[in-house]
Amino acid sequence: MSAEKIKAYIKSRKSDMIELQKLLTAIPALAPDIGGKGEWQKAEALIAWLDENLISVAKDKGYNATISVIEVPDQRAERGSRPSVICSIDNIDKDNNSSSFWIMTHLDVVPPGEYSLWETDPFSAVVKDGKIYGRGTEDNQQSLVSSIFAALAILELDLELTCSLKLLFVADEEFGNEYGIIALLEQHGELFKEGDVFLVPDGGLPDSSMIEVAEKSLMWLKFTTRGVQCHASRPDLGKNAFVAGSELVVRLASLGEIFSTTNELFTPPFSTFVPSKKMANVPNINTVPGEDVFYVDCRILPEVDLDEVYSKIESICKEVEKKYGVEINIETVHRITSLPTPSDGKLVKALEEAIGEVYGIRAKPMGIGGGTVAAPLRNKGFEAVVWSTVGEMAHQPNEYCLIDNMLRDAEVMALLVSRCHR
Ligand SMILES: [Zn+2]
Structure with a gap:
């Protein structure tokens, strides 16, 4: 029942999702490592958008909703720091010790590479044949936008939110996470509680069948x-x-x-x-x-x-x-080193189920070659799964996001979060 409602809701927001992609693509967040200014401009545009379109809705629905920015000092970047943004939606009735469901995506993008290989301007999103072309449209804005509209679906459809939902938009994923999730875990450990779980929708297969739970x-x-x-x-x-x-x-x-x-x-x-x-x-x-x-x-x-x-x-x-x-x-x-997330745990099972309902396939927990962004989370003892449905265009010229993937991944996320009972 809720799957159908979610599907219809997400479909009704398709043009807003595309608009948000366009807004974000126009503000490339490039790392200082390659001469970029960092994430501030993109973070601020996102915060303004969230304030207007998500926080207000959450408050209307009686939730506690806040946005906070965690700055990690980096003298090379604009304003001397790298911002990671947390958008929290909490049930007011719940005691605030309940654990959180985090969906973590990243703000930064890689440079366009050889300009002559692009058929369109990499920093101006172009919609064509069911795809959105532009640097960052797939990696990682597709999932970033999906996570926001999944949250909106839960709120607008009055689905039960029994955990605290945290959308985390981190800096510095493309150049090693030192100024992003690693700094958050090491220097701002108070943000995370025992029992928190993480979905990291930044990797997967075109048929949505891979749930990465472990790495070498x-x-x-x-x-x-x-x-x-x-x-x-x-x-x-x-x-x-x-x-x-x-x-x-x-x-x-x-x-x-x-x-x-x-x-x-x-x-x-x-x-x-x-x-x-x-x-x-x-x-x-x-x-x-x-x-x-x-x-x-x-x-x-x-x-x-x-x-x-x-x-x-x-x-x-x-x-x-x-x-x-x-x-x-x-x-x-x-x-x-990396500790694995149990492949028969609640999080993996719930995700398998949601993917099955939306994509009609049986996704499988898998391990990969190593060095992903989930490792620092798992090593702190958190369950973390990496999953998304991608066309594998990340870092390539003419990168695109398949609009259908963005919509259906949002459905999966909404189903998953609305079923988490913590
Ligand atoms: Zn990525």
Whole structure:
């Protein structure tokens, strides 16, 4: 019953959703990392829109509704900070200790890239053939707009809201989250309560079938092997770092035989250890290289202990050091562990059900390769699922959002939130 009403309501707001997309596309929030000013202008336009179109409705319906901005200092950005916006809708009758349902999307966009590859102005949204073209229209404005209209559907249709609904619009997703969700979790922990759950609609498949619940831990390591450089005609006087490094790289590439646990949530269902970047050594052929540098990208199943992997790597290095008389230094470039969200928990089940009703398919909980924005949330003990229905146009020229996806994802979100009983 409510599914039909929600569908009709969302459909009736289609042109408003498109208008909001146009408004947001015209204000690119680009990171200072690539010479942009940050998120302030876009945040302010969004706040003004929410004030006029959402907060007023929520108050009319008897809810407590507020907008707050959390600023994270960043001297490179306009006004010296990066703003994340929280729009809260609370049931006044509820005690304010009840947990929250968060829908987290991001304000920032990536640059357009090569302008000549765009058929339209990337920062002026164009509607054509059921699509909205423009930078950011899919990543992440599609879901941002869906989340707002899902909230409006719940309010206007008088659906029961038993939890506190929080729409969170974060800064700095595209460049590592340090000035966005990570700072919020680390420096503003009071915003979040035990039992809060998160939907992060920033990733998925075109048929809506993927609910990402887990990711592999990520470890990027740099290996520097130091031997003794000498003339290639007298290798007996040196220690060839390239040869020692080559044995090391081959042994590291087969770590998967040692850490061979499998988990069918993931594709591939095992941990991966991939030697990737290799630095140049000597420029000429007649010198025995005294130094060898390469990198390994490790993506490790959540059930495998990263420390155990690391100490195995150390012991392999020791063996190679001994065999070739070289010195090997390991440097951790990047390391993120990630706790999984239970794939049979209430949140995942409710989302599967809502997707089934709207899209008519059976979505599946899955794990992915690692390093997504959900990891810091999961690592703080929150349940977090990543799901949305996308045409996979993120970061590409002629990025577009399929209007149907934006509408139907809003329906799924409204169903999901209206059924959360907390
Ligand atoms: Zn995104």
